[in-house]
Amino acid sequence: MTVTVRYTCPHCGAVVSVERQPDLADRSVTTIPQPGWEYASPDEDFADADGIEFLCGEDGPVTDLEGEPVEGCGRPFYLNFVRYEQGVELEPDPPTYGGPRFDFKG
Template sequence: MSFPVRYTCPYCDVVVTLAREGYLADKSVTEDPLTGWEYVPAYDFTDVDDGEPDADGVEFVCGASETEGEGCGNTFYLSFVRYEEGREVPGDAPLRPEDAPNFDFRR
């Protein structure tokens, strides 16, 4: 069962919505992609039943169909936590407090 999960554009604070399961662990929302991460456009993102996402993250375009508002047209990235040999893979983009995922489960 998918739920709407909302993220904020790091450029203009417009909210984007992605329908997905709650099993994925979000790492960060950043202006730049993490090196080595594979991103799928938000319009192509699909949850899968085996617990594995179809990519390492999601690429959003602010102002596209998943945006609740006009948007600025910039691209930004949601990165999921990745593991290799049982250890979390660090990302190369600095994580600022405002980049941390912000969940609203009240809806």
């Protein structure tokens, strides 16, 4: 079973729809990819990916919020899924997971 989920381009406000499994948990939509995360395109099997990379208007039709067709801006944006490592939910946007820390807070 799949569901249709809609995401708004953070650059231009166009809306893209994607068919996906209902059990995937969304974390965020960002204008840049998260470091170290693997992204699939909307037409690939993204069940094992960390998110989806969209190219606004180039991956399929986009609409405005009311559902009227519009042209997308062609810029990339990223849907980030909730990620887990060894059963622990990972926070978005760290430079590495489990690597050295350089915050020097004493």
